[in-house]
Amino acid sequence: DTEVTQTPKHLVMGMTNKKSLKCEQHMGHRAMYWYKQKAKKPPELMFVYSYEKLSINESVPSRFSPECPNSSLLNLHLHALQPEDSALYLCASSLGPGPLNTEAFFGQGTRLTVV
Amino acid sequence: KQEVTQIPAALSVPEGENLVLNCSFTDSAIYNLQWFRQDPGKGLTSLLLIQSSQREQTSGRLNASLDKSSGRSTLYIAASQPGDSATYLCAKGDSGAGSYQLTFGKGTKLSVIP
Numbered sequence: 001d002t003e004v005t006q007t008p009k010h011l012v013m014g015m016t017n018k019k020s021l022k023c024e025q026h027m028g029h030r031a032m033y034w035y036k037q038k039a040k041k042p043p044e045l046m047f048v049y050s051y052e053k054l055s056i057n058e059s060v061p062s063r064f065s066p067e068c069p070n071s072s073l074l075n076l077h078l079h080a081l082q083p084e085d086s087a088l089y090l091c092a093s094s095l096g097p098g099p100l101n102t103e104a105f106f107g108q109g110t111r112l113t114v115v
Numbered sequence: 116k117q118e119v120t121q122i123p124a125a126l127s128v129p130e131g132e133n134l135v136l137n138c139s140f141t142d143s144a145i146y147n148l149q150w151f152r153q154d155p156g157k158g159l160t161s162l163l164l165i166q167s168s169q170r171e172q173t174s175g176r177l178n179a180s181l182d183k184s185s186g187r188s189t190l191y192i193a194a195s196q197p198g199d200s201a202t203y204l205c206a207k208g209d210s211g212a213g214s215y216q217l218t219f220g221k222g223t224k225l226s227v228i229p
Contacts, residue, residue, distance in 0.1 A: 041221070104149060
């Protein structure tokens with residue numbers, strides 16, 4: 001099983017809403033990632049969790065709040081977003097954070113539209 | 116900042132043709148290089164991973180090579196099929212702030228014409 005599952009697949013939210021994106025994997029991976037992808041652009045790293053601890057925050061605005069409740073689950077809490085935050089949000093995982101065993105597996109993404 | 120460049124940005128070939136996609140990167144301090152496929156509006160599917168100690172990897176009709184010294188990787192697709200039409204992304208894996216991360220190129224959009 002090399003599956004990373006993201007829910008929901010699509011989300012439309014207003015600028016005053018609070019919503020959460022969910023990502024789950026059962027491969028025993030200990031590194032999990034959030035990426036943001038705008039149309040016709042490559043994915044850009046937002047956050048990295050290693051062993052359930054936040055190890056990288058790429059200067060992401062505080063309206064995005066990640067959470068890793070356990071080794072299989074990664075959430076991204078959204079609050080007071082702007083229309084320019086509309087994008088495809090991708091979750092990924094890899095076996096570990098080090099240089100070996102780092103093949104990354106991606107979910108199908110959540111298409112977020114902020115209105 | 117790490118840069119990953121992919122050439123060409125788009126490629127259209129007739130079915131059955133062999134083709135090569137190119138990826139170049141700055142900074143030879145690389146852990147690995149990973150090739151992905153992305154269909155429109157979808158997530159990324161991992162195709163091949165080459166560790167820094169390796170020179171190539173093969174999977175079916177796909178062959179990826181890595182030359183760290185020149186900062187280049189190529190993805191060779193043999194006997195292309197219409198189902199191969201997608202955007203192909205290469206991503207360089209290295210250590211940032213003590214944690215592994217991927218830096219992506221902008222991708223090559225491949226169209227295989229029946």
